[in-house]
Amino acid sequence: MSYINREIQELLVDYAEALRDGSIPVFLKSLTRVEAKTITTSSEFWDATEIVQFLNGAGFADKAVTPNVGLFISRVDAEITSRLKQATPAASSLRDKTAGTKQTSYRHKTSD
Amino acid sequence: MDTSGSERIDMNRRLRNALKGLTAPDLKRRRRAMEPFVRATFEMFIRYLYRYLGNEIECEDVLEDVYADIWENPDHLRNVTTEKQLLRTVYLYYMRKRLREVYRRINRNLYLSQQSLMNLVAPESGVLEMLSQSELQQALHRTLSKLKARERRAIELWMEGASNRAIANELKTTVGAVKMLEFRTILKLKKMLHATADEV
Numbered sequence: 428m429s430y431i432n433r434e435i436q437e438l439l440v441d442y443a444e445a446l447r448d449g450s451i452p453v454f455l456k457s458l459t460r461v462e463a464k465t466i467t468t469s470s471e472f473w474d475a476t477e478i479v480q481f482l483n484g485a486g487f488a489d490k491a492v493t494p495n496v497g498l499f500i501s502r503v504d505a506e507i508t509s510r511l512k513q514a515t516p517a518a519s520s521l522r523d524k525t526a527g528t529k530q531t532s533y534r535h536k537t538s539d
Numbered sequence: 540m541d542t543s544g545s546e547r548i549d550m551n552r553r554l555r556n557a558l559k560g561l562t563a564p565d566l567k568r569r570r571r572a573m574e575p576f577v578r579a580t581f582e583m584f585i586r587y588l589y590r591y592l593g594n595e596i597e598c599e600d601v602l603e604d605v606y607a608d609i610w611e612n613p614d615h616l617r618n619v620t621t622e623k624q625l626l627r628t629v630y631l632y633y634m635r636k637r638l639r640e641v642y643r644r645i646n647r648n649l650y651l652s653q654q655s656l657m658n659l660v661a662p663e664s665g666v667l668e669m670l671s672q673s674e675l676q677q678a679l680h681r682t683l684s685k686l687k688a689r690e691r692r693a694i695e696l697w698m699e700g701a702s703n704r705a706i707a708n709e710l711k712t713t714v715g716a717v718k719m720l721e722f723r724t725i726l727k728l729k730k731m732l733h734a735t736a737d738e739v
Contacts, residue, residue, distance in 0.1 A: 436722035440703065442659075443721070447700070449594030451660070452645050463650035475725045476659060478732065482725075484590035485675045486698035491589050493582065494599060500577050502599075506607040507570060 432461045435469050443479040447487060554579040554622070562613045573610055580625070584634075587626060591638055591660055601641060605633045623671065635661040678735045682728060690724040693717060 433441065438458075445454035458466070466472050553575055560572025584605070588598040609616065615632040619625045638661035646656050670678060683691050689710060696706045707717045 436718050437715075439722050439725065440718040443697070443725075444703070446591075446593040447697075449592070449597070451593065452642060455642060455646060455649055455651060455656070458650055460650040463652070463655070467652060467655045471722075471726060473658065474729055475722065477662065478725045478729045480590045480662075481675065481732065482679070482694070482698060482728075483593055484586065485679045487593065488586040488589040491586070491595050491598070493585050493595065496578055496581050499581065499599065499603075500574050502603050503573060503577055503606045503610075504570075506603050507573070507610050510607055510611060 432459055432465075435465055435472055438462060438466060439472055439475050439479070442476065443482070446479060446483050551622070554625075558616060558619060558625075561609065562617050569610055569613065573606065576609075577606060580629075583622070583626060584629065587630065588634065588638075591662075592641065597641060601634070601637045604637045605629065608633050608637070626671075678732060682731045682735055685731060686724065686727070690720065690727070693720050694724055694728070697721065 441457070442454055445451050557572050557576035557579055560568050561576050563569055563572070581602075584602055585595075585598050588601055589595070592598050592601070609629070615628050616625070619628055639657050642656060642660055643653065646653065651659075683694065686694070693706055693710060696709060701709070703714050703717050703721075706721075707714045710717065710720075712720075
């Protein structure tokens with residue numbers, strides 16, 4: 428991706444390669460002002476990206492190394508806990524206002 | 540014994556039950572339903588996200604937020620009855636929002652407009668987006684067989700992970716010619732795949 432002002436077919440192939448290799452940020456950073464304008468105004472590019480994404484799904488999604496679902500579930504659980512914690516101070520301050528000085532402690536379940 | 544059929548029924552029942560729990564008003568029940576829901580949908584969602592990101596780590600990060608968003612606000616899933624409908628709803632209401640945020644920060648100093656970036660990473664869902672993984676494979680197999688030998692070979696090599704230089708060596712041509720061939724073939728594939736997707 429070291430060319431200056433690539434043609435639309437080169438931009439598409441470079442995008443396809445970046446998507447296949449999981450390096451979209453590198454492709455985005457490689458775009459010059461002219462190339463970005465070329466992409467924005469080219470209907471062919473947008474037509475072709477749909478197929479590139481489709482090929483990526485058909486050709487490489489099955490080969491992707493997915494994590495252990497059990498471990499992933501604990502990540503989701505931790506994220507939910509974190510959101511609950513963020514929501515809790517507002518809720519507890521509201522409760523304190525309505526119920527005087529009553530103190531409440533919260534225990535959050537964490538999973539390993 | 541046909542185990543694949545029974546597995547499919549079992550999975551659908553699990554998913555149905557998980558969805559029922561997930562759309563309950565009680566937060567604790569929703570949280571309990573999250574585990575079976577993730578187990579039933581994880582593979583489907585992560586492969587779908589992979590189309591747009593091509594990177595397992597980013598897929599995981601996005602999916603983590605997607606599941607937490609679903610737990611927080613599952614209203615859109617209330618009337619979902621099929622897996623296809625589920626995927627479409629999750630993409631439109633939960634995934635797209637998160638996909639838009641993935642590269643937004645790095646794009647601040649780039650030349651591509653935010654709108655173009657959004658179209659690139661989180662496009663409007665078209666006919667092809669809603670095909671399942673197996674339907675995708677079938678449609679692609681059928682379409683590739685209709686291409687010219689040289690076009691088919693270029694796409695097959697590309698899908699095997701070959702570089703443009705390697706494809707050029709295999710087809711005994713230049714890298715520039717390979718890029719042009721791939722570009723034209725991709726546009727040709729679009730027309731053919733849309734016709735095939737309409738049949739599915």
